[in-house]
Structure formats: structure tokens, C-alpha cells
Amino acid sequence: MTEAVAMTDDDVRRIDAYWRAANYLSVGQIYLLDNPLLREPLRPGHIKPRLLGHWGTSPGLNFCYAHLNRAIRTRDLDMIYIMGPGHGGPAAVANAWLEGTYSEVYPQVSQDAAGMARLFRQFSFPGGIPSHVAPETPGSIHEGGELGYSLAHAYGAAFDNPGLVVACIVGDGEAETGPLAASWHSNKFLDPVTDGAVLPILHLNGYKIANPAVLARIPEEELVQLFDGYGYRPVLVSGDDPASMHRKMAVALDQALQEIASIQAAARDGRASGGDPDRRRWPMIILRSPKGWTGPKEVDGLPVEGTWRSHQVPLAGVRENPEHLAQLEKWLRSYRPDELFDDQGRPVEGLRALAPAGERRMSANPHANGGLLLRPLTLPDFRDYAAEVGKPGTTLTEPTRRLGAFLRDVVRANPSDFRIMGADETASNRLGDVFEATDRVFEGERYPTDEHQGAHGRVMEVLSEHLCQGWLEGYLLTGRHGVFTSYEAFIHIVDAMFNQHAKWLKVTRALPWRRPIASLNYLLSSHVWRQDHNGFTHQDPGFLDVVLNKKPEIVRVYLPPDANTLLSVGDHCLRSRDYVNVVVAGKQPALNWLPMDAAIAHCARGIGIWEWASTDGGADPDVVLACAGDIPTLETLAAVDLLRQLFPELRVRVVNVVDLMRLQPDREHPHGLPDRDFDALFTTDKPVIFAFHGYPYLVHRLTYRRAGHHNLHVRGYKEEGTTTTPFDMVMLNDLDRFHLVMDVIDRVPSLGGRVAHIRQRMSDRRLELRRHTREHGEDAPEIRDWTWPY
Structure with a gap:
């Protein structure tokens, strides 16, 4: 000394x-x-x-x-x-x-x-x-x-x-x-x-x-x-x-x-x-x-x-x-x-x-160029945490709980260069399995009634999103890895900090001496469509709009529709460098759509036709139903079920989007689809009903250059919300299955005049189901217990 x-x-x-x-x-x-x-x-x-x-x-x-x-x-x-x-x-x-x-x-x-x-x-x-x-x-x-x-x-x-x-x-x-x-x-x-x-x-x-x-x-x-x-x-x-x-x-x-x-x-x-x-x-x-x-x-x-x-x-x-x-x-x-x-x-x-000499100079210290010190994470095989999927849409899993088990073992395999930051929400967001491997860090006084509190741990919780973001940025910039988990609505608190970090990454990409660092990974749960006990203040998917203002080579946005796609996306994000990855995923029990091999292929594509849910038989569809996000996917497939019953001759194509950046042209984003591929998926002359997790304007903004943009009709969050049931929430914002069917009726001329009675039935059904929620305080069993029947 x-x-x-x-x-x-x-x-x-x-x-x-x-x-x-x-x-x-x-x-x-x-x-x-x-x-x-x-x-x-x-x-x-x-x-x-x-x-x-x-x-x-x-x-x-x-x-x-x-x-x-x-x-x-x-x-x-x-x-x-x-x-x-x-x-x-x-x-x-x-x-x-x-x-x-x-x-x-x-x-x-x-x-x-x-x-x-x-x-x-x-x-x-x-x-x-x-x-x-x-x-x-x-x-x-x-x-x-x-x-x-x-x-x-x-x-x-x-x-x-x-x-x-x-x-x-x-x-x-x-x-x-x-x-x-x-x-x-x-x-x-x-x-x-x-x-x-x-x-x-x-x-x-x-x-x-x-x-x-x-x-x-x-x-x-x-x-x-x-x-x-x-x-x-x-x-x-x-x-x-x-x-x-x-x-x-x-x-x-x-x-x-x-x-x-x-x-x-x-x-x-x-x-x-x-x-x-x-x-x-x-x-x-x-x-x-x-x-x-x-x-x-x-x-x-x-x-x-x-x-x-x-x-x-x-x-x-x-x-x-x-x-x-x-x-x-x-x-x-x-x-x-x-x-x-x-x-x-x-x-x-x-x-x-x-x-000082050499790397002892503060201007030459490798910790200030963290990519020099960065080592890849040792990652378990995410496929080992897969949800079992027999027939699509018939079993339930809490997606973030599956991810929590994966992250638990990431922590075990990387005891000194991986941390999870969050504002007192790790357990709330169903990531509690990580506490089997680590404690929350806390150097203050600890009581016998505390759980998972210790002097050293991989989880850092403090009720300040600013601190979580700042800690993680400092951790990444000095050559380590991490994840920031947050309620979706409150990640807005760090909008400006995200902006600054994204600008930093943009500039460093043009500096050869700055070595790539691990990506800044956001996991946003407790999202807009499932705030059963919170309400309007907790409903805001607009962080996606903020993120997409940044340079395309820096930002990535993922909306995995189920547990297995979330695992695939999570593994990908932890391996990436020099990005800001935003992943939005639900924590509530949700239907499993894709077995793991199919989930991996779907995530690799980032967007694709779900043939098992479509009725176009590989031919030209009458209508395209697109979806991005877990609840929009659920409502879209429930709408497809209704359309199959009501209009069995209607050719419906279901397109699911995991990687939101695929909606942009390839000339505007590295993940963007070439126009020919986009047109092949969505057509250039058929109506497209798009059920989206966030504000509808964002999809229009991403696709306005596409040939078929004038056929695109987007449903999403429109600032209507309260403390209510999950289905009432989508009804308040016209994202529910019945409204999607009405949108198809309104935009497919070949259905003819016979649809007036059906359209009225859809509208009446919405009113009946809303009345049920107000009388019973929960969604009707036909909604709550719906599964994919085919």
C-alpha cells in the first residue's frame, strides 16, 4: 500500500x-x-x-x-x-x-x-x-x-x-x-x-x-x-x-x-x-x-x-x-x-x-475502449428451454418466465461480465428464476425478511430507470454484457439517455480504433395490452417510435409472438455487437404458436407467412392479415378463425412480423426486405389488415414507400385504456378479433352485399362482451379460453 x-x-x-x-x-x-x-x-x-x-x-x-x-x-x-x-x-x-x-x-x-x-x-x-x-x-x-x-x-x-x-x-x-x-x-x-x-x-x-x-x-x-x-x-x-x-x-x-x-x-x-x-x-x-x-x-x-x-x-x-x-x-x-x-x-x-506510460495513461486505458476487453458470453443452448408445442395455439406458457430460466444459466456461465438491470421489476416481469443463480446487489442494511439480497450479485434493481440505464451503459462501454428490463411504459424515462448512447454507437462505427462493444439490450414487458391491475398510466408503446428515429444501422426492434420466438431473439441479441436491441414480450400466460425449430426459422426470416394459419393455399389471397406483437397475433388468429367460419371460401394469408425492421426497404435498413419480397408477401393490390403492438402510425411510417401502401390498414394502440380486462383493452382500441373481421368485410369487395348482417353481428358481439366484463369483472370464457381449433 x-x-x-x-x-x-x-x-x-x-x-x-x-x-x-x-x-x-x-x-x-x-x-x-x-x-x-x-x-x-x-x-x-x-x-x-x-x-x-x-x-x-x-x-x-x-x-x-x-x-x-x-x-x-x-x-x-x-x-x-x-x-x-x-x-x-x-x-x-x-x-x-x-x-x-x-x-x-x-x-x-x-x-x-x-x-x-x-x-x-x-x-x-x-x-x-x-x-x-x-x-x-x-x-x-x-x-x-x-x-x-x-x-x-x-x-x-x-x-x-x-x-x-x-x-x-x-x-x-x-x-x-x-x-x-x-x-x-x-x-x-x-x-x-x-x-x-x-x-x-x-x-x-x-x-x-x-x-x-x-x-x-x-x-x-x-x-x-x-x-x-x-x-x-x-x-x-x-x-x-x-x-x-x-x-x-x-x-x-x-x-x-x-x-x-x-x-x-x-x-x-x-x-x-x-x-x-x-x-x-x-x-x-x-x-x-x-x-x-x-x-x-x-x-x-x-x-x-x-x-x-x-x-x-x-x-x-x-x-x-x-x-x-x-x-x-x-x-x-x-x-x-x-x-x-x-x-x-x-x-x-x-x-x-x-x-503515465502506455496503458496507464487515462487516454489510452483499454477500459475506455471496452471492445478491446470484450469477450463473448458463454451461452447455454436456448433450445433447451423451449416450450412444448404440439398443435399451434393450444398450450400456454409465460414467455418471459422461459427467458428467465435461460438468463439464470447465462448468469451461472458468466459470473463476472454479465448483469441484469431493472427498476425493481425482475420478479414482476417473470424473470425470477435468475434468483436461483444470483442475488440482487445491495450494500445497505439487510433484514432477515429480505429475499435474494446480497453484497454481490448479477441483478441490480433500483427505482430509477436513469441509474439502470447509466450503469448498464458504463458496464457495456468498458467491455461487458447486460440486459435492461423494464415496464414498457416507463422506459420512456430514459428516452434521452437512449438517444445519447445510440449517437455514440453511430459515431464509433466510423472510428476504426474504437472496437465494437456488446449491444444495449432492452427487454420491455408488462406491456400496453396487459395492464390488468394498473391502467392508463402504464399503457404506452411509444418507445418504439423513439428508437426508430435513430440511424438504421444501430437499432433493432423485435416483437416475438410467443415463448420460443422470444428465446431465439434473446439468444441473438446477447450475441450481437454495437446495436440497441429492443425486445417487447408479454409475461402473462400466452398461447404457444411455433415449435422451436419453426420459431428459429421464423426469427431468422424476421417475417413470414404462417401457412398453417392461412387459407390461401399458396395462391393469390383475397386479404392479408398481418400481425406484430403477442396480443395482436392472438387477435389476428382469432379473427382468422371467425373468417373461416363465416366465409369459408375467403382466401386469407397470415403474415407475422418478428423483426419490425423487415417492413422497411433494404435500401433504408440492413434488415429491410427488398421490394420484390415485400410485394410477394403482402401483394400490391390486395387489402392488408395489420394488427400492430404500438401506435398505428409507425407501421405506415415504415412502409410508406411500398407499392401497396395505399392498401394498408393498421390497427394498434390509440390512447384508449384503463384498468380493465385484456379483451376489453383491445376492444377499447379497436384491435379485437371482431373489429378485424369488420375491417376485412369493409375492404374485400368480393364479399358483396351479403355481409351487412354479419358486420352487424360482429359489432353486437363487441357490445355483448363489453357488457360481460362490466357485469362479471372478467372476460367471457369463449374469449379467455379460446385456442386455435384447426
């Missing part, structure tokens, strides 16, 4: 030089188009025409980075760095370049004057890199464009990484968000034996874009009490004098890292001897420094450093205003670049020596 070593005056001078170099590079990225080393007086032509970027948080981020590098070298730490203030992109890029990683990844941005010029030019410049800490930045797993997720990502990275320390800088503006406020509780889920450590550094610089930051303005005693209540032991560092602050930060870091090492050593020794040590208070650092530190004190007579005016570009009119230009040059020269860079523009040897 490495003891703290006091900084000498020489140590202070060297670390300050590194900090000055990072600050210089940060300012240069915001302002300079040319003359990167100020080898000549600064002229307007050296300045970018559009000044973009964020200065205010960058010096604090550089300050932390320099000190963390010292700690890495002193203690030989395996550490990654998460910058919550994503606006601090200049700082992340500056440090990656100083460490040499940037030039290794992007050889054209060499570690010399020419490379520095390219580094500056590309920042927030057309054809260059974003202003945030982005996928293009080596060492980053956190985009930071949207605030609130840094600490959840940090803990996700630390789970099952016992040798890793994750330093997470939390901005004081970011700390006001709901997700970040919940993230402080992640320490109740961190096992000091099998997990790594997270060192939160709350950076208080006082302001957001224009307003004071809440945590920076409350009394220090209250601030300490707040984090003490969260279960941390705060270490405070504050001031504005660089020399004094360097010494304070070094002491604070040494103290915090020593505490982390002690907590882990005691816990691991206790586990080895059979003990169960009490949960410890993990350290955190509260760093208070001026916003825009070391930048202009005043501009045009107004205070800048330490105020909101330093947030973005402190000197805005540099090209047009000679006074601002002179002030910028003075600011840049205050870092004494001639002492920091040699004649070729390389960091001087003393600076290069301050960076």
Missing part, C-alpha cells in the same frame, strides 16, 4: 507546468486557426472566424487530470477519467495530446507544431471534432453533451472491475439534474471485494451558463452534511492560488486513494476469512475553484474569471477588436508556452515524463 508523499517545491513547479500546458492547449483549441506557438505576434488572421467552445470548466478539469496523473504514476493505478462537464471537451483533447495518445490514434495530429496547429483547427470546426468530450476523444466513455449521467457511467464501469479506479468529475450544474442526484446512491451497490472504486470529484466553480450553481451557494456545513448523508466522506479542497491549490489537491487525492485502498483491502481480507465487513464510507473530493480560472480577470470592464461570463468564450470579438486580440495574446503568453514546448512544438521532456 503506497503511502502519501508530500509535494516538494519542484513537484509543485512540474505539475503546474503540466497544468499550464493543458490550459494553453485548451485556449488554443477555442481561438487559434494558425500560429499555434505564438512564434509571431498574434494577428486577426490567426483567429478562427467562429469562436466556439467552453472555457469556464476546462481549467478545473485540467487541474484534476494533472493531479490524477501524478497519483497514477505514484501508485501504479489502473484509472479512467469521466468528465461530467461535457463542455470541457478542450481539456480532454488537450490531455490526450499531451500524453501522446491523440497522435497515436490520429497520426496526422502529430505531437509537434504542425500537429498542434491541426489540433487547434479541428476543434469545433467544419469537418473536425465536436466541442464536447466525444467518442472521437481517446480515453472517453462519456459524451457529456447531455448532463446528468457521468456518475452512473462511472459506477457502471467499476462494477466487476476490481482493479479499476474511476475518477468522475461532477460539474456543479450537472449535479442539479435528477439522474445525477440519484446517482450518488450508487455507492450502496458497489462491492469492495469484487468491484473497482469510484472517486467522485464534485467541481464547484460557482456558475452554470448564466445562473449560480445550487451546491456552490449553500453553506459548507450543509454541503458536507448532504454528502455525509449520501454515505460519502467528503474531502474539501478550495482556493484560487495555484501553488497552494496544488499542495491541497495532492494531499486530498492521496488521502482519498489511501482510504479506497484500505476499504478494499479490509473487505477482501474479510471475504477471504469468511467475514462480511460493514459497508464503509467511500471518499469523495469537493473541489472549489474559480470558473474560468487563469483566464481573463476582466473584459470590457466587467468581471470574467469566477463568474458566468467565463462559461464559453470570454473574449468574443477578437478578430474585430484590437483590444480583445491583445488581451487574448497576453492570456495565451501567461502560460509561458516557450517553456512548455520545444523548437519542434513537442512537449518538453519534463512534461512528457509527467504522463
Whole structure:
């Protein structure tokens, strides 16, 4: 265990030089188009025409980075760095370049004057890199464009990484968000034996874009009490004098890292001897420094450093205003670049020596490029969990319960790189078999009445979808695998987080040095059509619409109609890379349609004719009944049963869709069907009645380019719902079997005028069945107990 070593005056001078170099590079990225080393007086032509970027948080981020590098070298730490203030992109890029990683990844941005010029030019410049800490930045797993997720990502990275320390800088503006406020509780889920450590550094610089930051303005005693209540032991560092602050930060870091090492050593020794040590208070650092530190004190007579005016570009009119230009040059020269860079523009040897070596550099740590560490899951044969299917549609299975048995054995086979995240819904979603293999993780106080709660486990439950998503993203981005299970309606809570992750994946696909990571897998159950005891608030299938806004090469949506198709889809998703997979599946007892071999073939196709349910005899149909989703499939086949009885001469084709992306043309999505195949399935001139799990508009959106789109009539969820029976729910939204028959009657001209009486019977039957639900509180036996009769 490495003891703290006091900084000498020489140590202070060297670390300050590194900090000055990072600050210089940060300012240069915001302002300079040319003359990167100020080898000549600064002229307007050296300045970018559009000044973009964020200065205010960058010096604090550089300050932390320099000190963390010292700690890495002193203690030989395996550490990654998460910058919550994503606006601090200049700082992340500056440090990656100083460490040499940037030039290794992007050889054209060499570690010399020419490379520095390219580094500056590309920042927030057309054809260059974003202003945030982005996928293009080596060492980053956190985009930071949207605030609130840094600490959840940090803990996700630390789970099952016992040798890793994750330093997470939390901005004081970011700390006001709901997700970040919940993230402080992640320490109740961190096992000091099998997990790594997270060192939160709350950076208080006082302001957001224009307003004071809440945590920076409350009394220090209250601030300490707040984090003490969260279960941390705060270490405070504050001031504005660089020399004094360097010494304070070094002491604070040494103290915090020593505490982390002690907590882990005691816990691991206790586990080895059979003990169960009490949960410890993990350290955190509260760093208070001026916003825009070391930048202009005043501009045009107004205070800048330490105020909101330093947030973005402190000197805005540099090209047009000679006074601002002179002030910028003075600011840049205050870092004494001639002492920091040699004649070729390389960091001087003393600076290069301050960076850790090889993969110990935070910008080169393989945990920040998780695909380098990713290993395939050891998966059991999903066919071993198959539901027995004799005749289609005559036996019942809870689909997610079958999947739960499969996931139980995935957990057993992968004890250190697979986790299941969910908002207190694992058992509710019928995945309870996983508790035969693992506990829920919980490091808080445990009672004898608790079930399946332990210090270490594969299931993580907390009533915050933001935390579940953030933990899983951090876990995946550092090279592991997982599933996020949720009630369908409430996955909307993480719409924005999904957006950010999908954008990350889209960008990384164009970066050869970023290796593919395991896909982000959503399992959505307790879905819109089966909320018997919840109601309208729990009914929303619209996450599918959000997902399909993203780039086609990133997203996949699966609607398996029964247990065996769910198993096939689940196995496929766990093997995939660099996707977001959304699987919607019911948890209630449901009819089994396909034996396993047929289910595998159907899932491989993604869409197909169910010949055993169709009556077209392989010829041209009179009508196509399509379905996607378990309840729409049930109602479609029940409608086919009615049509067989009512119109035995009618040629009906049943098409089931598992992979929703098959509806798109192949020119728009990698899974899309070519037009000729789509037309062969659906025809170009026959009516298509489509029973869909979600909002009807989505099917129209996916198929609007198809030749037969004008024949397509979609039934789905239309914002009608309550706490009611399953069949009343589909009747409320006109998705029931009787309404589907009425749709066929209305759209098949060959049926002629004889259908008026039948149509009225269908409408009357709906009214009778609705009355039954209101009188008896359950669906009529003919509905509840219906099975496929053929």
C-alpha cells in the first residue's frame, strides 16, 4: 500500500507546468486557426472566424487530470477519467495530446507544431471534432453533451472491475439534474471485494451558463452534511492560488486513494476469512475553484474569471477588436508556452515524463475502449428451454418466465461480465428464476425478511430507470454484457439517455480504433395490452417510435409472438455487437404458436407467412392479415378463425412480423426486405389488415414507400385504456378479433352485399362482451379460453 508523499517545491513547479500546458492547449483549441506557438505576434488572421467552445470548466478539469496523473504514476493505478462537464471537451483533447495518445490514434495530429496547429483547427470546426468530450476523444466513455449521467457511467464501469479506479468529475450544474442526484446512491451497490472504486470529484466553480450553481451557494456545513448523508466522506479542497491549490489537491487525492485502498483491502481480507465487513464510507473530493480560472480577470470592464461570463468564450470579438486580440495574446503568453514546448512544438521532456506510460495513461486505458476487453458470453443452448408445442395455439406458457430460466444459466456461465438491470421489476416481469443463480446487489442494511439480497450479485434493481440505464451503459462501454428490463411504459424515462448512447454507437462505427462493444439490450414487458391491475398510466408503446428515429444501422426492434420466438431473439441479441436491441414480450400466460425449430426459422426470416394459419393455399389471397406483437397475433388468429367460419371460401394469408425492421426497404435498413419480397408477401393490390403492438402510425411510417401502401390498414394502440380486462383493452382500441373481421368485410369487395348482417353481428358481439366484463369483472370464457381449433 503506497503511502502519501508530500509535494516538494519542484513537484509543485512540474505539475503546474503540466497544468499550464493543458490550459494553453485548451485556449488554443477555442481561438487559434494558425500560429499555434505564438512564434509571431498574434494577428486577426490567426483567429478562427467562429469562436466556439467552453472555457469556464476546462481549467478545473485540467487541474484534476494533472493531479490524477501524478497519483497514477505514484501508485501504479489502473484509472479512467469521466468528465461530467461535457463542455470541457478542450481539456480532454488537450490531455490526450499531451500524453501522446491523440497522435497515436490520429497520426496526422502529430505531437509537434504542425500537429498542434491541426489540433487547434479541428476543434469545433467544419469537418473536425465536436466541442464536447466525444467518442472521437481517446480515453472517453462519456459524451457529456447531455448532463446528468457521468456518475452512473462511472459506477457502471467499476462494477466487476476490481482493479479499476474511476475518477468522475461532477460539474456543479450537472449535479442539479435528477439522474445525477440519484446517482450518488450508487455507492450502496458497489462491492469492495469484487468491484473497482469510484472517486467522485464534485467541481464547484460557482456558475452554470448564466445562473449560480445550487451546491456552490449553500453553506459548507450543509454541503458536507448532504454528502455525509449520501454515505460519502467528503474531502474539501478550495482556493484560487495555484501553488497552494496544488499542495491541497495532492494531499486530498492521496488521502482519498489511501482510504479506497484500505476499504478494499479490509473487505477482501474479510471475504477471504469468511467475514462480511460493514459497508464503509467511500471518499469523495469537493473541489472549489474559480470558473474560468487563469483566464481573463476582466473584459470590457466587467468581471470574467469566477463568474458566468467565463462559461464559453470570454473574449468574443477578437478578430474585430484590437483590444480583445491583445488581451487574448497576453492570456495565451501567461502560460509561458516557450517553456512548455520545444523548437519542434513537442512537449518538453519534463512534461512528457509527467504522463503515465502506455496503458496507464487515462487516454489510452483499454477500459475506455471496452471492445478491446470484450469477450463473448458463454451461452447455454436456448433450445433447451423451449416450450412444448404440439398443435399451434393450444398450450400456454409465460414467455418471459422461459427467458428467465435461460438468463439464470447465462448468469451461472458468466459470473463476472454479465448483469441484469431493472427498476425493481425482475420478479414482476417473470424473470425470477435468475434468483436461483444470483442475488440482487445491495450494500445497505439487510433484514432477515429480505429475499435474494446480497453484497454481490448479477441483478441490480433500483427505482430509477436513469441509474439502470447509466450503469448498464458504463458496464457495456468498458467491455461487458447486460440486459435492461423494464415496464414498457416507463422506459420512456430514459428516452434521452437512449438517444445519447445510440449517437455514440453511430459515431464509433466510423472510428476504426474504437472496437465494437456488446449491444444495449432492452427487454420491455408488462406491456400496453396487459395492464390488468394498473391502467392508463402504464399503457404506452411509444418507445418504439423513439428508437426508430435513430440511424438504421444501430437499432433493432423485435416483437416475438410467443415463448420460443422470444428465446431465439434473446439468444441473438446477447450475441450481437454495437446495436440497441429492443425486445417487447408479454409475461402473462400466452398461447404457444411455433415449435422451436419453426420459431428459429421464423426469427431468422424476421417475417413470414404462417401457412398453417392461412387459407390461401399458396395462391393469390383475397386479404392479408398481418400481425406484430403477442396480443395482436392472438387477435389476428382469432379473427382468422371467425373468417373461416363465416366465409369459408375467403382466401386469407397470415403474415407475422418478428423483426419490425423487415417492413422497411433494404435500401433504408440492413434488415429491410427488398421490394420484390415485400410485394410477394403482402401483394400490391390486395387489402392488408395489420394488427400492430404500438401506435398505428409507425407501421405506415415504415412502409410508406411500398407499392401497396395505399392498401394498408393498421390497427394498434390509440390512447384508449384503463384498468380493465385484456379483451376489453383491445376492444377499447379497436384491435379485437371482431373489429378485424369488420375491417376485412369493409375492404374485400368480393364479399358483396351479403355481409351487412354479419358486420352487424360482429359489432353486437363487441357490445355483448363489453357488457360481460362490466357485469362479471372478467372476460367471457369463449374469449379467455379460446385456442386455435384447426
